[in-house]
Amino acid sequence: xxxxxxxxxxxxxxxxxxxxxxxxxxxxxxxxxxxxxxxxxxxxxxxxxxxxxxxxxxxxxxxxxxxxxxxxxxxxxxxxxxxxxxxxxxxxxxxxxxxxxxxxxxxxxxxxxxxxxxxxxxxxxxxxxxxxxxxxxxxxxxxxxxxxxxxxxxxxxxxxxxxxxxxxxxxxxxxxxxxxxxxxxxxxxxxxxxxxxxxxxxxxxxxxxxxxxxxxxxxxxxxxxxxxxxxxxxxxxxxxxxxxxxxxxxxxxxxxxxxxxxxxxxxxxxxxxxxxxxxxxxxxxxxxxxxxxxxxxxxxxxxxxxxxxxxxxxxxxxxxxxxxxxxxxxxxxxxxxxxxxxxxxxxxxxxxxxxxxxxxxxxxxxxxxxxxxxxxxxxxxxxxxxxxxxxxxxxxxxxxxxxxxxxxxxxxxxxxxxxxxxxxxxxxxxxxxxxxxxxxxxxxxxxxxxxxxxxxxxxxxxxxxxxxxxxxxxxxxxxxxxxxxxxxxxxxxxxxxxxxxxxxxxxxxxxxxxxxxxxxxxxxxxxxxxxxxxxxxxxxxx
Amino acid sequence: xxxxxxxxxxxxxxxxxxxxxxxxxxxxxxxxxxxxxxxxxxxxxxxxxxxxxxxxxxxxxxxxxxxxxxxxxxxxxxxxxxxxxxxxxxxxxxxxxxxxxxxxxxxxxxxxxxxxxxxxxxxxxxxxxxxxxxxxxxxxxxxxxxxxxxxxxxxxxxxxxxxxxxxxxxxxxxxxxxxxxxxxxxxxxxxxxxxxxxxxxxxxxxxxxxxxxxxxxxxxxxxxxxxxxxxxxxxxxxxxxxxxxxxxxxxxxxxxxxxxxxxxxxxxxxxxxxxxxxxxxxxxxxxxxxxxxxxxxxxxxxxxxxxxxxxxxxxxxxxxxxxxxxxxxxxxx
Ligand SMILES: [Cu+2]
Ligand SMILES: [Cu+2]
Numbered sequence: 001x002x003x004x005x006x007x008x009x010x011x012x013x014x015x016x017x018x019x020x021x022x023x024x025x026x027x028x029x030x031x032x033x034x035x036x037x038x039x040x041x042x043x044x045x046x047x048x049x050x051x052x053x054x055x056x057x058x059x060x061x062x063x064x065x066x067x068x069x070x071x072x073x074x075x076x077x078x079x080x081x082x083x084x085x086x087x088x089x090x091x092x093x094x095x096x097x098x099x100x101x102x103x104x105x106x107x108x109x110x111x112x113x114x115x116x117x118x119x120x121x122x123x124x125x126x127x128x129x130x131x132x133x134x135x136x137x138x139x140x141x142x143x144x145x146x147x148x149x150x151x152x153x154x155x156x157x158x159x160x161x162x163x164x165x166x167x168x169x170x171x172x173x174x175x176x177x178x179x180x181x182x183x184x185x186x187x188x189x190x191x192x193x194x195x196x197x198x199x200x201x202x203x204x205x206x207x208x209x210x211x212x213x214x215x216x217x218x219x220x221x222x223x224x225x226x227x228x229x230x231x232x233x234x235x236x237x238x239x240x241x242x243x244x245x246x247x248x249x250x251x252x253x254x255x256x257x258x259x260x261x262x263x264x265x266x267x268x269x270x271x272x273x274x275x276x277x278x279x280x281x282x283x284x285x286x287x288x289x290x291x292x293x294x295x296x297x298x299x300x301x302x303x304x305x306x307x308x309x310x311x312x313x314x315x316x317x318x319x320x321x322x323x324x325x326x327x328x329x330x331x332x333x334x335x336x337x338x339x340x341x342x343x344x345x346x347x348x349x350x351x352x353x354x355x356x357x358x359x360x361x362x363x364x365x366x367x368x369x370x371x372x373x374x375x376x377x378x379x380x381x382x383x384x385x386x387x388x389x390x391x392x393x394x395x396x397x398x399x400x401x402x403x404x405x406x407x408x409x410x411x412x413x414x415x416x417x418x419x420x421x422x423x424x425x426x427x428x429x430x431x432x433x434x435x436x437x438x439x440x441x442x443x444x445x446x447x448x449x450x451x452x453x454x455x456x457x458x459x460x461x462x463x464x465x466x467x468x469x470x471x472x473x474x475x476x477x478x479x480x481x482x483x484x485x486x487x488x489x490x491x492x493x494x495x496x497x498x499x500x501x502x503x504x505x506x507x508x509x510x511x512x513x514x515x516x517x518x519x520x521x522x523x524x525x526x527x528x529x530x531x532x533x534x535x536x537x538x539x540x541x542x
Numbered sequence: 543x544x545x546x547x548x549x550x551x552x553x554x555x556x557x558x559x560x561x562x563x564x565x566x567x568x569x570x571x572x573x574x575x576x577x578x579x580x581x582x583x584x585x586x587x588x589x590x591x592x593x594x595x596x597x598x599x600x601x602x603x604x605x606x607x608x609x610x611x612x613x614x615x616x617x618x619x620x621x622x623x624x625x626x627x628x629x630x631x632x633x634x635x636x637x638x639x640x641x642x643x644x645x646x647x648x649x650x651x652x653x654x655x656x657x658x659x660x661x662x663x664x665x666x667x668x669x670x671x672x673x674x675x676x677x678x679x680x681x682x683x684x685x686x687x688x689x690x691x692x693x694x695x696x697x698x699x700x701x702x703x704x705x706x707x708x709x710x711x712x713x714x715x716x717x718x719x720x721x722x723x724x725x726x727x728x729x730x731x732x733x734x735x736x737x738x739x740x741x742x743x744x745x746x747x748x749x750x751x752x753x754x755x756x757x758x759x760x761x762x763x764x765x766x767x768x769x770x771x772x773x774x775x776x777x778x779x780x781x782x783x784x785x786x787x788x789x790x791x792x793x794x795x796x797x798x799x800x801x802x803x804x805x806x807x808x809x810x811x812x813x814x815x816x817x818x819x820x821x822x823x824x825x826x827x828x829x830x831x832x833x834x835x836x837x838x839x840x841x842x843x844x845x846x847x848x849x850x851x852x853x854x855x856x857x858x859x860x861x862x863x864x865x866x867x868x869x870x871x872x873x874x875x
Contacts, residue, residue: 376629
């Protein structure tokens with residue numbers, strides 16, 4: 001075990017081992033690559049967030065008055081594409097997963113460090129295409145690229161956007177592959193599968209989806225691009241194609257992609273809840289099983305996005321049934337987190353506040369999913385703001401909460417400094433309030449019948465839209481706050497020791513920040529995950 | 543105050559009550575589940591907050607509990623599934639004797655063709671209490687026919703027909719929205735559904751043009767030269783179309799299919815796709831030659847050449863307004 005550094009006395013670590021831009025751009029250290037991702041996706045997060053604010057501002061009034069209709073269509077398209085493919089999908093795996101998985105399993109690095117760096121470069125190339133698309137005027141297909149609109153009717157930068165996502169997909173595939181091999185081959189002696197932290201399980205399940213699902217998206221987008229360029233007639237009925245084929249292919253990836261976005265967040269929450277309840281996660285085995293079940297069943301429910309699209313009555317019945325089955329493991333997770341708190345020793349630190357927020361908002365997002373999977377009801381609410389609210393509860397209320405909570409939890413490990421706790425709690429509260437004010441009214445709007453992707457709307461929907469826009473400004477403040485104090489803390493934050501939370505897990509048994517090869521000597525694991533029962537000093541409540 | 547803040551959508555179709563009932567049930571059920579979980583979290587957070595000298599109690603888990611809280615939700619979910627499926631089944635199964643209205647969606651408007659000959663744009667008149675079946679196709683991209691007050695929505699696709707149906711229950715004017723993003727003026731592709739008392743509706747109908755849709759179709763059938771091959775008296779070079787609609791057709795590849803709207807439409811646009819057994823693929827395509835509205839007229843005409851099936855015949859609500867009253871006499875000629 002590394003010696004605890006005295007405040008001020010800097011030990012050699014992955015941050016100060018080398019300096020200079022070269023040492024970052026050519027690094028194969030998973031921790032440095034994680035930071036490269038952190039910078040890149042933060043950049044995209046604020047771009048996507050900026051588009052979201054413009055959307056909300058346009059919707060302040062029923063008339064389309066702030067931007068042109070075409071501009072509005074581009075805004076929601078690029079908001080979706082940037083947020084989904086350049087923020088949410090890489091967020092937890094490529095940043096926290098990259099940083100933590102090798103350390104959590106007691107490895108020196110990922111199995112393929114250079115491929116890891118390659119993943120980041122591929123991501124950046126994809127990101128450049130996305131920026132090119134945005135800067136040259138954008139695409140207005142909606143993030144879903146529905147045909148034949150995208151293939152035969154729009155003259156915006158559809159191909160560039162498709163290429164951007166196509167390329168970024170390979171980054172996702174390689175990261176997934178790297179994680180799978182790492183978890184299989186690189187575990188320290190004694191780190192059996194049943195001792196893996198649930199965060200590792202969650203990222204492992206996610207990786208399976210990334211590897212199996214993303215190629216289908218790549219093929220689909222390639223077909224869209226080819227159809228646009230060479231008029232193949234795969235999706236365009238004018239040329240004998242089938243527009244529903246596109247929807248099947250697209251959702252075959254994009255429904256599992258929802259789980260790429262939420263599973264790693266579940267992993268983060270398991271770590272946080274265990275640590276701040278000072279308890280082993282309740283029902284560890286079922287929690288691990290549940291993520292695998294979600295990953296597998298997640299591939300069998302795609303057509304629940306198509307209940308009014310013109311699929312057969314019986315196909316719809318099957319997909320509705322399967323969608324309810326996949327809801328069960330999600331319910332298991334919520335119950336187990338709650339049970340973990342029972343008879344715990346709970347402290348309300350910032351990460352724990354985010355975990356509370358996650359459980360609450362994910363529960364609401366998940367339960368409204370039951371509404372959408374109910375065939376007869378889905379007919380009314382699909383393609384309305386009800387759906388928008390539902391998936392933002394999952395992805396923003398769930399995933400983004402988990403991601404930011406995770407950043408706080410592991411910030412001492414990543415930076416070697418503590419973030420300011422009271423600012424952290426304030427930001428968490430701001431985000432929670434802003435989020436609910438933004439998205440809860442949208443459930444009502446949806447049931448009232450306001451369709452999504454509407455640039456102008458009927459006046460009776462205005463009050464709820466104003467509330468939503470007001471919420472989004474609060475949310476924006478909430479998101480800027482952590483960025484400011486994280487930056488501040490890198491210089492002025494209290495120096496963190498190796499285990500400021502008194503947490504279990506190998507990542508807390510090495511220095512903060514960790515040395516380049518994570519451990520001075522390979523650890524030997526003789527304990528179960530979350531062994532909070534064995535004496536570990538509890539940090540004083542601040 | 544509620545003029546600007548409605549909290550519940552109008553309820554104006556036979557389906558609306560059923561959908562609302564399931565929605566309210568789910569609101570209550572999920573609301574209770576939510577509250578239960580939130581209360582548990584709050585109680586645990588307060589009761590087990592960190593205190594000096596009090597350690598957490600380590601609990602491994604409980605298989606019995608896990609099985610309970612996966613099994614019970616599963617049972618509840620199956621119930622919700624069944625309820626949703628029953629409503630959906632109803633939504634997707636138009637009654638046999640529905641009045642039919644052909645619909646063409648295009649960027650960015652809705653065009654309606656009533657059987658009686660009326661044509662409307664972005665406005666749809668229907669009577670209270672009559673089952674109405676919308677037979678819809680698109681001229682360009684995918685749109686979606688959505689009337690929130692009816693709780694129905696159906697995507698409208700190019701190159702094929704999709705169907706939605708409703709029975710309006712309350713007179714009034716309701717929103718018609720396009721719910722599938724379709725390009726620049728997606729949010730401008732809106733209109734209204736005007737539900738009228740039957741008497742007023744009859745009045746509205748009588749103000750329209752005289753030629754019913756199938757008759758317009760018949761004129762097209764003649765002028766396009768269809769009648770030279772598809773003869774009604776004897777077997778021509780093309781299949782006889784009398785009594786084709788809703789009847790089984792044996793195809794060249796050995797399959798047997800039911801001749802529905804989609805089959806008839808496809809056979810006009812892409813005759814070789816489902817060739818009738820015993821005929822040569824000599825018919826030219828009419829893709830790009832006729833508009834979607836003309837196609838609808840042709841389909842309506844060909845359908846009018848068939849006797850209504852058993853049980854359908856006597857059950858028309860109002861014979862005067864019967865959509866196929868006219869065509870039924872036509873085929874006797
Ligand atoms: Cu889905
Ligand atoms: Cu539209």
